[in-house]
Amino acid sequence: MPSRIGQKPKAYSQQRTTIHKQGSSIMEYSPNEIEQKWRQWWKEHEVYKVSNDSAKPKYYVLDMFPYPSGSGLHVGHPLGYIGSDIVARYKRMKGYNVLHPMGYDAFGLPAEQYAIQTGVHPAVSTAQNIQRYREQLDNIGFSFDWSREVQTSDPKYYKWTQWIFLQLFQHYYDRSFDKAMPIESLVAIFEKEGNAKVDAATSQETVFTAEAWKSFSPKEKDDVLMNYRLAYRKVTYVWWCEALGTVLANDEVKDGVSERGGHPVERKPMLQWSLRITAYAERLLNGLREVDFSEAMKKMQGNWIGRSEGAQLFFDLSLPLAPSEVSLPPAPSKGGGVHVTPPPPSEGAGGRLEIFTTRPDTIFGATFMVLAPEHDLVKQITTDGQRQEIEDYLQYVNTRSERDRMAETKEVSGAFTGAYAINPFKGEKIPIWIAEYVLKDYGTGAIMAVPADDERDMRFAKKFGLPIVEIIDKSMYPNATIEDKLGKMINSDFLNGMEVLDAIEAIFQKIEAMGIGKRRVNYKLRDAIYSRQRYWGEPFPIEYDEEGVAHAMKAEDLPLELPELDDFKPASGGKAPLARAEDWVNLPNGWTRETDTMPGFAGSSWYFLRYMDANNDEEFASQKAINYWQDVDLYVGGTEHAVGHLMYSRFWHKFLYDKGLVPTSEPYKKLLNQGMIQGVIESIFMLKEKVDGNTKFVCANTVNKNELDKYVQIPVLVDFVKNYGANDSYLDAQAIQQFIEWRPEFKDAIFECGNGSYHRGVYTNRSEKKEGRLITYSEVGKMSKSKYNVINPDDVVGYYGADCFRMYEMFLGPIEQAKPWDTKGIDGVFKFLRKMWSLFFDKNEKFHVSDEPATKEELKALHTCIKKVTDDIERFSFNTCVSGFMICVNDLRSLNCDKRSVLEPLVKLVAPFAPHIAEELWHRLGHEESVCLADYPVFEESHLVEDVVTYPVSINGKKRDLIDLPAGLSVQELEKTALELDSVKKWLEGMTVRKVIVVPGRMINIVVG
């Protein structure tokens, strides 16, 4: 018996014999023979085909569709799919019309990287991968309606992704209606009265009149409208790798260098498309109250949206800057906010700086300002004397990821601009610094720093010797932390003596009276960057005229298909690959197409709607279909999508709801998060610094933990690694050769193996040992294409059968819980299936069931199981269902049960979990129709009534005895019986009974003292 399936796939075929050779006898359970047959039968009979026309109530069970990676489906994917398939099958048997579709999130980076490496067109590799996924999925016996399959990379599908994008482009968010409105109606308002009264989600800073609007050039008008559109263009930062000549994803950057090749990378500004998801921040937050997601999930999304109330405040910049040196306006407000026209700077001031703070009450303690290094004002306000220092700092920040910038706590960093702002209440000049801990896209990208009341500001002030002014006396709250809103104001002029909360209110009134700011709600949520400088994504249906004004393509001209390319590398100057397709980019009228493509989340933001009417060429889905299916009743997928996909698709859905195209404001009623099945991640250590011009790898056991920053960890395909998962896992000569073939960029690298080293296939040893081993580093983590540690379910299914695989994945533990993959224990599930199977055969190995009435014990076993399994499916506790089945089968075996009236319901009960064996037994029981369409067994309480209850008797909460008592005794009788027990009496000697606690049907506890 293999106990390590997934570790040595090649060994299975030899091990496979034991179980299946025995399948020759009639009674032996032989999954390979049964399963193929029924999968074929289900397909021929279109058992899983779903109609949009049914009198039955609807139920929509959806899985998060997979990205078809080159490494194939791994054992982690099916965990959720099996769970949802069980629910789909269960609901079908309970009388629902169940929509249970599957498809592919088929655009993405890996296919493109593969294309760059091999020249294979992404469409070709994606099609192959999809075919492989399909075979793997089919192998597990899912009840998907494949006639509704979607592929996001199919022009028939992405036609509608483009169409929805154009809708976003052609709408703005009107806060007075609290919904998306057509951009034409905004233009009409501008023509009539300018933008002063428009309350919209916008990045527009300036106010203009109708006359001014009319006088704008088309380009100027376009620029203004861009500040309102839900899909708009703005400058955002990307990872740029000069050596590779391309933009990199966060995933491709590791430890400040490119994962491929270890080249330096930096942040680079680029004009890109964004989606104004911030317009929906409040509704996305409120919508969480309506949906049945886990509290953790709702919390995560809520925190991601990050609503905070505070003040938008303007600080005057101090001279000596000549006013002309500073051009206004300053940093744009965030899209989520109502635009506020900045007040003119005070007489003699050098311009204004806009900040957001949740603690305006602490303004008397503001001793310096901090701008995000990317803040527009930085270049303008930096004095000549400080310019070099600022430049140096900007260069450093350019190499830092946002995560690093936020996570850095050990050491704060920053640089002084030389400029000053004026504290509007104290009138004193305070220095303006830049620091990486302030992010450009959060708030206004600028803060007033109050070291006395903020941990990070405090560290900053201490490091750079900036003044600290105490403003809150917390002495009466000894347990309060520095950032709690507790204490009395001091050193704060008119706020002195007030409690913090009162001071906040008082300062708001003052700020508004002085006209230097406003109350504002700020969201941490940022607009979603929607451009990718890639080939393998949806092309933007956007054309630019000679002026650079963006024009939407006509809906009837969609889809705009990806042009053929044979080289997928970025075009010169770091332009997206599509720029290579010159005939496609340059239009006859002199206009040009957008060459960026859409991101992965585009296609996945609405696919659940397409399944409702997947083959519709006229609409993204017909209103009839949408109104029938409404929304997703159960959505199953991993928590890793908590804030990405789920947030974006909820946003798109709300937009479509505003347009009246969907009847529900939330797409997913209930969300079930399956835990990740983890794999072992194997990696090797590469020195960041080249040794004599060579890339060098060293053994993991020689790496000093304190020097990790000198290395880059390069993941290795687990198949190459010997002893994988163990402490002494390693690559031998052959494996190093495999590794080099797999990652040719390392073909000239040196592999230092302790006793010798490999270089270009040659091993030089320094000791007696013949073979060098490069020790790899093993850790538990995500099983994913990017970690190269994928285990294929086919191997397990081939050996044990799909039913066993399905039940085993469920039996592993709660579906929500993460667990590393291993196959210890799968034999137990196989034995269970065999035991269940044998219930249907007599000692002559003939199929046999009796029509005799069932005994009380048999019915009790069955109905205990019905209750357990039904209850547990309803609460998605699939692992306990499996043990419920095991208990039932064990009981029925010891009762020698062969009764049809017991075994037939058992077959139906087990059908959602193990459909193949159930179908086989069902047909052997004489049925013609599929067991999938049978009625689910009904639980009858009467079979479970007990006349004896076993009570634990405790003394002071410690169990001392068990007694069997007739059911239905009163509390007094129970108490009396318990006190008279010999086993109890010995504990009462010399003690007084203080109290007796009796919970009828549960327990008895005697308190003595």
Added chain:
RNA sequence: GCCGAAGUGGCGGAACUGGUAGACGCGCUGGACUCAAAAUCCAGUGAUGGCGACAUCGUGUGGGUUCGAGUCCCACCUUCGGUACCA
């Protein structure tokens, strides 16, 4: 760093509402069957002490609430997921 989750026998886990900790399965030990093995079946299996009845300890660590805590509260430790261009 921040946000979220999880820590229970040798292992995966059960205990749903604060009420018998360890269901079910794996593994292990002993036995039956067998020339032998596999498969199957039967019995045992948290730790410690005891011939035994039994006793003590025991759900990551340290406190607390309660007649009673794996479950509730406080503080911490470890691991995993996300952290805005992997999907």
